[in-house]
Amino acid sequence: MKRILALSLALLLTFAAFAGCSGASDNSAGTPASGGTAAAGDSGNAASGDKIIKLGVFESLSGDNGAGGKQETLGWVYANSVQPTIVIGGETYTIVLETVDNESSTDKAPSAAQSLVSRGVSAVLGSYGSAVCIASSAVFDQAGLPMLTVSATNPQVTADNDNVFRLCFLDPFQGTVLADYAYNTLGATNAYVLSKQGDDYSAGLANYFVKHFEELGGKVTDEQFPQGNTDFSSYVANAKAAGAQVFFSPVSTEAASNIIDQANAQALGIPILAGDTWDSNVITQAGKGKDIEVTIDTFYQESGTPFDVAFKEWISADPQRLADNNGDDTLAAFSVMAYDGYFTMLEAIKAADSTDSAAIQAALSGVKYDGQTGAIAFDDTGDALRNSAYIKKVNTTDGTWEFLEVATVG
């Protein structure tokens, strides 16, 4: 009796595991496919035939960067639903997105990358988060796949990696913009900097901020918190004890909501400053109704253009998309960057006129595209040429972003 029970339980679990696998691949293909199938309906099966080009979406869909990764994925999927086909060599190809989750973790990212390679994608889109990009670019390089990230700001992401391209500005630029803003606009001479240990993005951006802030003549207290930490009360107390006039914290949104909350609880009373990661409604929601001041720099500011309106409508049309966008239709900069990234990749494929990865990679370096976030062209290292950032702050009364200024350097 017991044995039968155990056996059936084991079978059930094995079955569930398989169901889980297929379910997951269904799901990962699910959202893109909903665009894909609709597309097949639009253009007619006869026209598109069986020609398919696969693009890998390499994203952080869970873990520390899950919220941002999901918003970025919305951008890929939306762009795919807008433009689901491409003409290569006179034939129409359907673009299929293959999604994998790198779990925001540097030790899981390479194997996730490997699974994309084995699915036979022609090029890779993503990921959100510099650390996972750095950890997996070698896997894509060995497979000969070009990779286009839209929001990983650490310089190492593209340095010495011929196959990696990037759409956004870099941390040295971002650190300079933020340090300038803290020193000149906010008038702070004493800054408290809190970054996450072992996170390439966080440590890198903190480092560039500190460097520039000290060059300007400011004083910095620089601290790190360990992975998995949720108790920020002592760090807030440290910032107060140091007499800081600005609190700079380039960390994941998950840590951010805890920091904002704790800053409010202890009446920190100084402006909190952060980088592009915080451009998410996670932050506006965390800040709503609290007595804090949060200012960030980012890639894009929505302004009610037809593009913004259409994108918002698309997000609101499906409860799952709305949930992935954290419950409301505020456009995150990453979503829009991903939209531009998708079309930049399409330009490269058109220029290469081939599904061959090497040809696409060669075409990417010369591609020019006029996107929603500005004109896009790459320099020799594969970084987009950008020299301005949007500065905005949380409006704590109604939980929205309030645009402040465009900061330009160089």
Add this chain to the structure above:
Amino acid sequence: MDYLPYLLAGVSVGGQYALIAIGYTMVYGILRLINFAHGDIFMAAGLIMIYLCTALPLAVSIPLVLLITVAIGFVIERAAYMPLREAPRMSVMISAIGVSYLIQNLALYLTGGLAKPYISIPWISDTITILGATTRRVTVITPILTILLMIALILLIKKTKIGMAMRAVSRDFDTSRLMGIRVNNVISVTFIIGSLLAAIGSVLYFTNYTAVVPTSGQMPGLKAFVAAVFGGIGSIPGAVLGAFLIGICENLIKSGGGAWTNFSDAFTFVLLIAVLLVRPTGLFAEKKIDKV
């Protein structure tokens, strides 16, 4: 240097560790099992609270959270540990690890891997000022509540019939059974009390640190476990004292600033090693009477 904010944070987080540590220590005392799933029950209580609050008012959802968490603890014990009562201790331990991952992955599936913001409970999450340090009311309530609960629990164990049965079972399984004690019921009660305290701990903890992720239970669980070992696993006052010490030390280390903040977690685990080397049975070890 003003140490008050650090002390407050330390005492508060210590109280929350203590509530979890009691669950570890009680289960160990009776079953000689380290219940690895305990930290995840703590996390699950947090998630349940978030989901319940979307539909129900606070006054209903708080008791309901306690009830559901208790039910989960009870079911886990009946389903994953009881069938292994006669099996080697290692099997039960592995079963516990399995349950821990099961809960985490269920939570990952439910939340889609995103951090869920905890609801703010009025009154206890209000901001107050004590001797110039601004903090939440929950910071002050936690240690008081923890100590009250500990006293109640000790009274329960010392004075009541079920408490006597618990003590008997922890001494000798078979003899207790011969004396007419329903061992399985006693063990269930232990899990129920442990889960109840974990649920209370989770309400207090997440009021202060307001995001729940599937791995939220890991660190607090691990630290509570260290606290239980530090205090002498099996001893309730030991676990509570250990938890307070760890909470306070951890936050005082962070007050050192700079490089010191990096070592706040390392400290906890260095402490574990040190205790195991110097005094393997912890501060308040169970008194072992060797019968000849």
